[in-house]
Amino acid sequence: MIQPTKLLKFIVLFIFALTISCESKKEKTASSTTEKSSTIKEESFKLWTWITAEKTRTDESFDEEFEKYGDNGLDAILINTYGDPELLARLVPIAKKHNLEVHAWMFTMNRPGDKIAEQHPEWYAVSRDGKSCFDEPPYVGYYKWLCPTRKESREHVLSLIEGLVKVEGVASFHLDYIRYSDIFLPIGLLPKYDLKQETELARYDFCYCDVCTSEFEKEHHKNPKDFRNPAIDMEWKNFRLNKVKAIVDEAYKITHENGKQLTAAVFPYPEMADHMVRQRWDKWQVDAVLPMIYNVFYNEEIDWIGYATKQGVEDLKGKDTELHTGIYVPEMTPEQLKEAIYQAKSNGAKGVSFFDGPAITDDQWRVISASQNP
Template identity: 60%
Template sequence: MKLKIALFGLVLSIVSCNQATKETASEEPVATTTTEETTKTFKYWNWMSVGHKKSDSAYTAHFNKLKSKGIDAVLLNTGADPGLLKRLTPLATAAGLEVHAWMFTTNRPGDSIAQQHPDWYMVSRSGKSCFKKEERPYVGYYQWLSPSHPEARKHILSLVEGLAKVEGVASVHLDYIRYPDVYLPIGLLPKYDLKQEEELPDYDFDYSDASVNKFMALHHKDPRKMENPAIDIEWKNFRLNEIRSLVNEAYDIVHKHDKKLSAAVFPYPEMADHMVRQRWDKWNIDMVLPMIYYNFYNEELDWIGYATKQGVEDLQGKSTELHTGLYTPKLSNEDLKDAIQYAKDNGASGVAFFDDYHMTDEQFEIIKASKE
């Protein structure tokens, strides 16, 4: 996830929101008690970006190291390249790791096929297109395709299917399965010298022709002409449903190939809804990995427990597993130990680490020890 560092350096998705509500006494994370059953079933994931330059032997050594340090599953970012995924999956599997095909979904930086079609891209309320480098929000790699454009959607789903066809892959893992950040995480705002106390036109998407025309066919009103589109519930819900239907189509595709669908998502559904038009508790999906990077939101460590518990409760009645995502560069050794425990104690099925290339030997030892 080097792109994910950018992404998370920005993050954007990775993230954003007005300062989250502090926990009340009734919302405090439950006390730390790990059962034998939890220890047996709790899964440890790792996000990692891969490329063609490194040798098979180098990857084999790295996969063996991850396994020896307690990692159970790797999320491989191949740039949606099924050929590279096909090459590396047997190596990771031989090391005893479960393999998940990680891909950028609606945000498609450097996509040579998409870049031939300017009309595929999202447009802001201020009329700026993600196709044009100088008009992209926040960072240059924010190149968002509109899920409302039928050809853009078809292209995204073809990438999903290409990865799902690779033998040995456990799931296709959707990242950036959302709209651009309406609100950045409060901890990132100073980096961009921004105040976001309302939905600003430069960060409110998608006002592309494809999206507006599809919405108008349903609701007979033009969001471009609304005085305050932020308070129009149909317009907001339309965009939530565009992402939801894209996920549900991806779910059907991967299950056709006997694979599962997973996704990296924002910390909990209400927050994701507010920040990036992403209501993941309503999706057809097997596993979600909410990126509970508490420091991006100026929260304290126990917020990991709060957000984990909130997501688990929002998924009640569904078979979807929740695995808490942790941002290790900002975690001290003691905090990493406590973060894992907060996830366990509040109902997570596992923890996912971003990312191994920046993790210290001491952090790996803490991860390994937490499984014993």
């Protein structure tokens, strides 16, 4: 027969053990819930779009546009305000109302309509045949490229970036045209300009201004203007790649000092960007890249989007840079758009961005909305 005292001790110990067991189960359940939540967050696939905002538009018209984006599953909008921080500040609360992140998108080294830059013709990039983008822009009239080496033009661009990142509620500054002018156009665009580009042509090879060539000569003891074939001089090529990188590095400091991130629209994958526009984005300090994998510009099929996405993801291994695939929606059928999103997602992209918001059709919106429901 069990003594009353021993029975009491047994009951107390039993209750204590039961309590510990329950608490342990609660902790495991909580831990499991946290892990599940973390996994969901990590596996979320982000949807963006690029848009251009005109300050003459009403708040009501922006509200209607942003509501469509939010209702169809978009997470973020990249807004080009032509470098205007006041317009950006006006749009942030409207976008937030529809749960949209706002990213300040700006043409960086290509500065059409820049009234301050236009007062300084010497700031503009010069081609190998001596033509300045100020007087004779290559390809199209809005190709007004600034020299990335010249102190004044570089500081001007960085001051515009700082003005935009100081706007409250902005998630990132988004670099666009962060490169030199196209040495080679996408093959699908060549007929439009009646061009054949099989070598690096002098008219499209930048920048040979006095500041660039003298700085290079001081460092490497040779002048690019004297080269018979500049395309094969790796120091000259690297010099220009590094001038673009230096601006990106400075932009990264500015954005992070202001509590914002740095994102960039870039060419499809690093080796291609290097070849076409002197842009080696896998070597940059940047939080996210949105490569413009516009297959139609390159006469490529939809599966090329997967190929280029995978190439970029591989080149970014070991870096803290996310890749979100840029998709060009005009001329895409809903079925092609669905496949494009699949190609990006299955090849390692963290999301996709659509160019551009106003061009998306109702049928395409249905595809985009459905893509958020696996």
